Amino acid sequence: MNLENKVWDTIVVGGGPAGMTAAGRSAELGKTTLLLEKNNRLGEKLLITGGGRCNVTNNKLDFNLLVSSYKDKPKALYSLFSQFGAGDTLDFFNSRGMETKVEAEDRVFPVSDSAVSVWQVLQDYISNNNVEIMNNSSVISVQKNNDLFIINTNNGSFKSKSLILAVGGKSRPETGSTGDGFKWLEDLGHTIIDSSLALVPIAIKTEWIKSLPGLSFADVGLNVYSYGKKTLELEANSYLLTLE
Ligand SMILES: Cc1cc2nc3c(=O)[nH]c(=O)nc-3n(C[C@H](O)[C@H](O)[C@H](O)COP(=O)(O)OP(=O)(O)OC[C@H]3O[C@@H](n4cnc5c(N)ncnc54)[C@H](O)[C@@H]3O)c2cc1C
Structure with a gap:
């Protein structure tokens, strides 16, 4: 069937770790799922995380302890981590064959010391659950028409009952995260709060x-x-x- 004529249960925009996980989970729950990514492969930023080693989670398994490490403690974090905490993240990767180790400050890395291991688990998760992946598909705009979302891309328009926007923030735009989602969310009626820097590159000549x-x-x-x-x-x- 032509992918454009189909009404998908879920369309996920953005194939970073958030979008890969969301798409895999949606498909695992039996929903027809389309993942749209503008780069020619998924997880570009994921591959450079942790200096290429990916600090995959923190070994603070008690979510109250985990939230207490955040400078600001937004209430939403309690809800999020109580539903899927650091222990769940470890189980997710360990049960899929990725061994992990704990380093200073409880930071958890793959034993392989390579972000590719994390990327591979997520890639297998979406492939094994039959997510339809469309790389090189840049979303241009997002509309809601009655009960359906219409997603317009450089590769055509797609329809879905549910939409997950996982296009990331604005850091390291060369990896694909160019902040496109803020405008779409505003167009859909959401309130956008100003973004602030959390991780800043410092260029040093020494x-x-x-x-x-x-x-x-x-x-x-x-x-x-x-x-x-x-x-x-x-x-x-x-x-x-x-x-x-
Ligand atoms: C140098 C560096 C090191 C880091 N190290 C760590 C670490 O060790 N551990 C850790 O937990 N976090 C780390 N982070 C943070 C981590 O990379 C991010 O939190 C994570 O990538 C966010 O995932 P995401 O899926 O939300 O967004 P992203 O990874 O930004 O993915 C968003 C995806 O959406 C796609 N996209 C954007 N716009 C469109 C569009 N219009 N149409 C279609 N697709 C689109 C992008 O191409 C991209 O693939 C690091 C970040 C940087 C920059």
């Missing part, structure tokens, strides 16, 4: 830094000088610096 890729430092402070004058000072309390 040569010796380049010989230490993969090292992480906890409790890092930061002084920024512009033409010899200090313009910013961040206290050494909760910043983590990773050299890549």
Whole structure:
């Protein structure tokens, strides 16, 4: 059947880890599921996480403890982690053959030290559950027409009963996350709160830094000088610096 004529139960836009997981779960529950991704492969950003090793979760299995590690403690986190916490994440990957290890600050990595292992589990999850994947499909706009969503892409228009937007934020736009979803959500009537930086790349010219890729430092402070004058000072309390 022509994919454009079909009414899908679920369309997922964005094939990062969130979209791959959501699409796999939707299909696992028996829903016909189409995953639209604008890159020519899924999970581009996932593959560069954790310096290519992917810090897959944290070993704080009690969700109250996990939430207490966040600076702001949005109420939504309690609900989210109580439904699917760090232990569930570990079970998900371990039960699919990906062994994990715990490093400093309870950070969990694949034993393989490679983000590809995480990517492969998610890729198998969606393939095994028969998700229809359309790479090279950039979504241009999203509309709601009565009970159906209409998703317009450079490859045609698709219809679904449910829509999951998982197009990521705005960091590292070269991986595909260009912030497209904010406008669509606003068009659909949602309130958008301003985004703020959580992970910031710092370009450092100093040569010796380049010989230490993969090292992480906890409790890092930061002084920024512009033409010899200090313009910013961040206290050494909760910043983590990773050299890549
Ligand atoms: C350098 C770096 C290191 C990181 N390290 C870690 C780590 O070790 N552990 C950790 O947990 N997190 C880490 N993160 C954060 C992590 O990468 C993100 O939280 C995660 O990728 C978010 O997943 P996502 O699926 O929501 O979005 P994304 O991974 O951003 O995926 C969104 C997808 O949507 C697609 N898309 C966007 N617009 C459209 C469109 N119009 N049409 C179709 N598709 C579209 C994009 O191409 C992309 O594939 C790191 C981030 C960076 C930048």
